[in-house]
Amino acid sequence: MRAFPIYGWALPLAALALAPQAGAPTPWPQGVVKIATQSPLSGGQATLGEGVRRGAQLAIEQLAGALDKLGVKIELAPFDDQGRPDVAATNAGRIVAEGSILLVIGHLDGTALSALDVYREAQLAMISLAAAPAVTDLNYANASRISGRDDVQGVAGAEFARTLKIKTASIAHDGTTYGWRVAEAFRKHATKLGIEVIGFEGMQDRPGFDRIVAPLRARQPDLMYLAGNPDEAARFLREAREGGVRARFMGPDALASPDFVRMAGRVAVGTYYTTTAGPLSSYAGARQFARAYRQRFKNDPDTVAALAYDATATGLKALETAIKEIGGRGSPRGAVAAALRKVRHAGITGAIEFDEKGDLKKSLYFVFQVASDDPAKWGDNKEVMRLELPPPPLKKQD
Secondary structure, three states: OOOOOOOOOOOOHHHHHHOOOOOOOOOOOOOEEEEEEEEOOOOOOHHHHHHHHHHHHHHHHHHOHHHHHOOOEEEEEEEEOOOOHHHHHHHHHHHHHOOOEEEEEOOOOOHHHHHHHHHHHOOOEEEEOOOOOHHHHOOOOOEEEOOOOHHHHHHHHHHHHHHOOOOEEEEEEOOOHHHHHHHHHHHHHHHHOOOEEEEEEEOOOOOOOHHHHHHHHHHOOOEEEEEOOHHHHHHHHHHHHHOOOOOEEEEOHHHOOHHHHHHHHHHHOOOEEEEOOOOHHHOOOHHHHHHHHHHHHOOOOOHHHHHHHHHHHHHHHHHHHHHHHHOOOOOHHHHHHHHHOOOEEEEOOEEEEEOOOOOEOOEEEEEEEOOOOOHHHHHHOEEEEEEEEOOOOOOOOO
16 A cells, blocks of 8 residues: 655644643543544545544444453544645644543554654554554554555565566666655565666656666666656656567556556556555455445445454454553553554454564565556456565664
């Protein structure tokens, strides 16, 4: 799932005003404990955001029985971040000000980074669905991630390239943090596997790509790896094919969209792409979940809804552990955040167990191949490989 990292943001004054003072004790809620979701419930991503809310709601309805027996009623508190960092940060201030909220499920993308420091000050645990590496690379004790990482897509791509017996590869990226990071991860791992990298270029803000295409035409690498937005990747692919480049093409989940096919046309057929989240049908345990979701909400779930369900199920286990271990004494939010690091859960989307910085110890990564130049047939794309890979280790500070 592509993330959009946010840099240079400043927290709105409202968020700072609502956030409790660092280190201020928060009493245990009496009777009712709330789990908040932060996702876009309005705007262009509202369908995905509703999946987060509904997935969390279904998990609470199905799995909160153990907490009921402890005399704790779990309620959902959904917040609409509109997919905007400033709104997410303002919501974060409101969330931490409500003492009954002990866990946040979300965010979908880089909006997580705009809210994370507010949550950290309040010791409030967040289980993010975002793939942006910074969510956990900051090594905050309260931040965890339920999906794979963008940068490890580069590793997955290189592993797949090895199965194709690729000997030479050239790489292009769009100059964003996302594009460069995935491209660099692919370069490093491909080199480690013995694949010769013969080019590493930025393709951003170019009216044409002849400066990159000409050397490719001369050297004809076995693989071209494109880490960038669908528009630039599609333009590059068209020009490369028209220029006589015969390489296979591959990229991360920025290409995992019917828009890529719509813009690239027939030359997109055969392109490979990786993703941190396959279609729901890719997960063996999803059938029962999908049936229950349809019965409850009268529409079909997507993978985001399943991730939110798994995140909430994991959070409910952490809440139960925290309540049993400290018996209502101490900081409830800190106890829940600490308990999350100990949870093991067999989820719909895979085994859930966090490492020291909040990444999953193993995450699934999928490789698909574009099957048709008809965007309406995007669902016909074929899964060609599935990998379970660890995150990169925590970087030690000097």
